Amino acid sequence: MNYDIMKQYGLTDAMINEASLAEGLFVGRVLSQSKDIYRVATETGTLFAEVSGKYRFQTRRLSDFPAVGDFVLLDRDLGDSGNGIIHQVLSRKSAFIRKAAGKSAQEQLVLANIDTTFICMSANNDFNLKRLERYLVLVWESGSTPVVVITKIDLCEDIDSKFRAVDAIGNGVDILGISALTKEGYDDVMSYMTPGKTVALLGSSGVGKSTLINWLVGQDALETQGVRNDDRGRHTTTRRELVLLPSGGMLVDTPGMRELGMWDIDEGLDRAFQDVETYFDKCRFRDCTHTNEPGCAIYDAIRDGELSEKRWQSYLKLKTEDAYSENRDDYLKKKNEKFKNISKHNKVKYNKLK
Numbered sequence: 001m002n003y004d005i006m007k008q009y010g011l012t013d014a015m016i017n018e019a020s021l022a023e024g025l026f027v028g029r030v031l032s033q034s035k036d037i038y039r040v041a042t043e044t045g046t047l048f049a050e051v052s053g054k055y056r057f058q059t060r061r062l063s064d065f066p067a068v069g070d071f072v073l074l075d076r077d078l079g080d081s082g083n084g085i086i087h088q089v090l091s092r093k094s095a096f097i098r099k100a101a102g103k104s105a106q107e108q109l110v111l112a113n114i115d116t117t118f119i120c121m122s123a124n125n126d127f128n129l130k131r132l133e134r135y136l137v138l139v140w141e142s143g144s145t146p147v148v149v150i151t152k153i154d155l156c157e158d159i160d161s162k163f164r165a166v167d168a169i170g171n172g173v174d175i176l177g178i179s180a181l182t183k184e185g186y187d188d189v190m191s192y193m194t195p196g197k198t199v200a201l202l203g204s205s206g207v208g209k210s211t212l213i214n215w216l217v218g219q220d221a222l223e224t225q226g227v228r229n230d231d232r233g234r235h236t237t238t239r240r241e242l243v244l245l246p247s248g249g250m251l252v253d254t255p256g257m258r259e260l261g262m263w264d265i266d267e268g269l270d271r272a273f274q275d276v277e278t279y280f281d282k283c284r285f286r287d288c289t290h291t292n293e294p295g296c297a298i299y300d301a302i303r304d305g306e307l308s309e310k311r312w313q314s315y316l317k318l319k320t321e322d323a324y325s326e327n328r329d330d331y332l333k334k335k336n337e338k339f340k341n342i343s344k345h346n347k348v349k350y351n352k353l354k
Contacts, residue, residue: 003027005043006071008248010113010196015071015090025073025087030066030112032241038066040074040084041244047079051086063097063109064089068240068252069198070112094143096200111200111240111252114144116192120203120212121148123156123177128204133169133272133314135202141268144200147174147192151208154179169311171274180211189216195248202254213243213251265322269315276307276315 003011009029019027028040028049040049049072051065059065066072066089073088096111119135121127132148139146148166153159159177166175178185192199193216201209242252270277276298280288284295301307 002043005041007196009041009244010115010198010250011071012093018090019071019073022073022088025075026077027090028072028074028077028084029242030068030070030072032239033066033068034239037083038072038086040072040086042074042077044077045079047074047076047084049074049084049086055087061107063095063107065109067095067109067112068242069114069200096138096142096144096202098138110254111142113198114142114200114252115197116199117142117144117146118149118176118189118192118199118201118203118212119146120151120201120207120209122152122207123150123159123162124152126204126207127162129165129169130314131204132166134318136170136173136272137265137268137318139202139268140271141265147176149189149201149212150175150177151212152179152181153177153184154181169275171272178212180208180215183215186215190247193245193247193249193251198242198250198252200252200254205255209253213253216245216247216251217243218246265318269318269322273311273315273318276311279307 003016006027006029011027011029015027019025026042028042028047030038031041031046032039036050038049040047051059066086070092071090072086073090074084074086076084092112094112094114095109096114096117097107097109117139119132119139121132127150136146148170150159150162150166153162156162163175163177176185176188178189189212201212203209240252240254242250244250279297279301280290282297283290283293284297285293288296290296290298298307298312302309302312
């Protein structure tokens with residue numbers, strides 16, 4: 001089968017080998033999603049699709065369902081005879097997962113198969129290092145490579161201080177500064193837009209993600225709005241959408257995220273907080289809890305000004321949040337099993353009384 005178009009969309013040889021095991025199905029990539037309907041690119045064009053009843057019945061986790069960026073196997077590659085049916089999701093090379101918004105104890109798959117993630121924050125009122133730390137953890141955990149993009153640098157008089165602040169917590173990640181107004185930073189951004197590679201844009205509402213996409217595409221591919229009177233951008237993106245660029249690279253725009261709940265982030269914490277964890281092996285005692293033990297390298301570093309107290313507290317907060325999420329998930333599973341057993345017992349007891 002010819003996969004020339006799908007290779008432009010990032011299909012890899014490993015995915016082709018996996019797809020070849022399923023006869024009679026066609027490869028597609030999810031471009032966008034609206035509830036249970038997916039818009040999918042195939043070798044012959046785009047079509048709308050939905051998961052099969054069997055797939056829905058057998059799926060146990062929300063993250064097993066297709067998401068924007070996923071490569072899927074469908075029963076057709078044309079949409080002239082109704083919606084396509086998705087039978088399988090091919091193995092992912094990266095997956096951006098967060099805790100579902102609200103009180104739910106489930107994971108939410110946001111994006112899949114992303115090579116590089118631009119964490120966008122504007123140089124004006126949106127500049128928030130605490131939120132950036134959370135994004136860095138989640139992106140590293142996903143398997144993608146983070147790049148911090150500071151937008152609207154034309155609105156900042158001291159942009160160098162912003163770069164220094166990001167660099168202090170970035171542990172070596174690339175930092176770009178751009179202005180859609182002056183076109184500054186365009187070449188730096190374009191260096192990531194290589195054929196077959198996918199870049200996702202994450203960030204709060206109004207930081208200029210859609211404007212950046214239109215800037216790179218060269219046309220108004222996505223709706224944008226200007227800056228409000230209070231110096232904040234206006235939110236326009238309402239869903240995640242993958243766009244193929246003339247350069248051959250791909251961009252995924254995302255709505256602003258109000259919640260960034262942690263979900264199984266051990267590896268992400270290790271990568272995002274290397275500067276903190278490098279002190280753990282330097283403590284006098286191997287089982288140091290970093291609270292009140294003598295010879296604790298963490299507190300020696302804070303005392304000597306090598307590590308900031310705020311940075312250490314950020315690490316502890318995220319570590320605690322992750323542990324709470326895992327414990328809460330285990331608790332709810334046990335609780336559900338308990339109620340199932342009670343219901344089963346009462347049903348047996350009722351049948352005996354009959």
